[in-house]
Amino acid sequence: MSTPAAPAGFARVCALGELEEDTPHRVEVDGVPVSLVRTQGEVFAINDICSHANVSLSEGEVEDCQIECWLHGSSFDLRTGKPSGLPATRPVPVYPVKIVGDDVLVSVTQES
Numbered sequence: 001m002s003t004p005a006a007p008a009g010f011a012r013v014c015a016l017g018e019l020e021e022d023t024p025h026r027v028e029v030d031g032v033p034v035s036l037v038r039t040q041g042e043v044f045a046i047n048d049i050c051s052h053a054n055v056s057l058s059e060g061e062v063e064d065c066q067i068e069c070w071l072h073g074s075s076f077d078l079r080t081g082k083p084s085g086l087p088a089t090r091p092v093p094v095y096p097v098k099i100v101g102d103d104v105l106v107s108v109t110q111e112s
C-alpha cells in the first residue's frame with residue numbers, strides 16, 4: 001500500500017503513536033530543531049531552542065498548553081510561542097502541524 005504524499009511544504013516527522021501525552025519529542029525538520037508536544041488532544045510544534053539562550057525546550061515540562069524552559073523557567077505558549085514571563089522576552093517560532101492517518105506532518109517553511 002502506498003503512503004499518500006505529504007501536503008506541499010510539510011514533512012512527515014513521526015507517527016502519532018510515538019508521541020506521549022505531555023512529553024516533548026525532539027525532531028529535526030529540514031535542519032530545524034523542533035519540539036513536538038501532544039497535549040489536550042492536539043499536537044503542537046515549537047522551535048526547540050529557547051529564545052533566551054541556546055537551551056533545548058524539549059527537556060522542559062509541559063503544563064496548561066505551555067512548555068517550560070528548564071534553565072530559567074520561562075514558559076512558552078505552544079499555540080503562539082509567546083513567553084508568559086521573564087527572563088525570556090521574545091517568542092519562539094511555532095509551526096503548523098497536520099495529522100494524516102497516523103502520520104504527524106510539520107512545515108517549518110511557514111510559521112503558524
Ligand code: FES
Pocket residue numbers: 050051052053054055069070071072073074087088
Ligand atoms: S535559557 Fe530559557 S529561560 Fe533562560
